[in-house]
Amino acid sequence: MILSILQSDGRISNVDLSKKVNLSASPCLDRVKRLEKEGYIERYGAFINPSKLNYGMTAFVQVSLNSTTSDTFKLFNKEVVKIKEVVECHLIAGGYDYLLKIRFADMVSYRLVLEKIGDLPAISQTSTYIASEQIKQDTGVPFN
Numbered sequence: 001m002i003l004s005i006l007q008s009d010g011r012i013s014n015v016d017l018s019k020k021v022n023l024s025a026s027p028c029l030d031r032v033k034r035l036e037k038e039g040y041i042e043r044y045g046a047f048i049n050p051s052k053l054n055y056g057m058t059a060f061v062q063v064s065l066n067s068t069t070s071d072t073f074k075l076f077n078k079e080v081v082k083i084k085e086v087v088e089c090h091l092i093a094g095g096y097d098y099l100l101k102i103r104f105a106d107m108v109s110y111r112l113v114l115e116k117i118g119d120l121p122a123i124s125q126t127s128t129y130i131a132s133e134q135i136k137q138d139t140g141v142p143f144n
Contacts, residue, residue, distance in 0.1 A: 001021050002028070003035065003141070003143065005017060006041065007140045007141065010044040010045065014028055014029050014032070047137075055103040055104060056103075056105065058130075059102050059110065060101055060131070061127070062092075062096040062098070062128075063117070064123070064125040064126070065097045065122045065123060066124035076121055079121060083113070085102045085103055085116070086100050086101070114126075114128065
């Protein structure tokens with residue numbers, strides 16, 4: 001219950017959290033500290049509106065590599081994280097190797113990002129899908 005509440009409101013005070021989970025403040029804080037220490041809570045943050053910062057467009061890029069050796073994956077991984085517009089990168093089991101989520105301002109920015117992606121090592125092919133509307137946003141782990 002603590003994790004669910006913190007995931008939806010990371011700014012909640014320990015006193016308010018303790019009331020919601022029916023604990024006194026001190027044991028509640030101890031449990032939160034333990035959850036942090038054990039890695040259940042990785043970090044705290046805020047959801048930022050990308051449009052306000054001129055990153056209002058989103059696309060997904062499928063990437064296929066020309067080789068699937070561990071060295072190729074390591075090199076690709078090392079370089080893809082350097083592209084700030086790539087906000088997510090997932091290694092995929094299936095018809096391609098990676099799925100990238102990119103954010104950008106407009107089509108000119110999109111082409112520039114695609115050039116950066118195209119310059120990544122060992123790429124044999126990419127396919128891009130531009131999102132026209134976001135229906136649901138990742139808000140973390142689903143709790144009952």
